[in-house]
Amino acid sequence: MRKYIIASIVCVFVVITVAAYGASSSLDFLTSEKFVINGVDKRLSVINYNGHVYVPLRSVTEQMAADIDYREDKRTTYIQQQSVKFDERTLAPVPYVAYEKKTDSGIVWMQEIPLLDGNACWTDCFKPYTRPSPASEIIKQAEYPPVAVKPESDIVITYPKGMEPLMLEVTMVSESDAGKKEGKAVPLGGNRLHLPKQPGRYHISIYSTWDQGQTLYIFAIDVK
Numbered sequence: 001m002r003k004y005i006i007a008s009i010v011c012v013f014v015v016i017t018v019a020a021y022g023a024s025s026s027l028d029f030l031t032s033e034k035f036v037i038n039g040v041d042k043r044l045s046v047i048n049y050n051g052h053v054y055v056p057l058r059s060v061t062e063q064m065a066a067d068i069d070y071r072e073d074k075r076t077t078y079i080q081q082q083s084v085k086f087d088e089r090t091l092a093p094v095p096y097v098a099y100e101k102k103t104d105s106g107i108v109w110m111q112e113i114p115l116l117d118g119n120a121c122w123t124d125c126f127k128p129y130t131r132p133s134p135a136s137e138i139i140k141q142a143e144y145p146p147v148a149v150k151p152e153s154d155i156v157i158t159y160p161k162g163m164e165p166l167m168l169e170v171t172m173v174s175e176s177d178a179g180k181k182e183g184k185a186v187p188l189g190g191n192r193l194h195l196p197k198q199p200g201r202y203h204i205s206i207y208s209t210w211d212q213g214q215t216l217y218i219f220a221i222d223v224k
Helices: 002-024 057-063 135-142
Strands: 027-037 040-049 052-054 066-071 076-081 096-102 108-112 116-122 147-149 154-158 167-174 192-194 200-209 213-223
Touching (some): 040 057, 057 066, 057 076, 096 147, 096 213, 135 213
């Protein structure tokens, strides 16, 4: 009988505690909210507590192209964001393009290649996307200085994690053929563009599409 009395007292105490807590605060564990992260719509689970929204740290970092790791021995959370660039005009993601340069001593390092914005439309594309003038004309107007590269070397083309395009097409045309024919789509090995053995100047275009829009970036190289 004594056990039942104690159990009843505990139950009453819990009910009173919950009621008192509910009267002083508002807590919702199962709320789903809409976020727009770098122009992309996302729905994340959140905790709504007293009018403040709390989101799991991992959910946010992964959407922001960052890596997160927790070291239990140090009781420390590490967040490392990747290189993220956006077009200042359209806020479209810009690819990281670099020439994989290998020195005679065997050292490998990446030389970033500057890009020309051929055409970009992001989130508010009200009219059908049209390709701009040929790459050769854009390069000529911008007085773009080609990047010197070695024959049969590689160029790396990457987007931040979580921002990869649905479709990526790379075209290349030699300067001698520019204006005579369109650039030919070239295959990528992973995220690498293998350059030709034939010396010469080449114009390269990177055309990418997402649900939110499309981008076109252009650069030139001198294979020699």
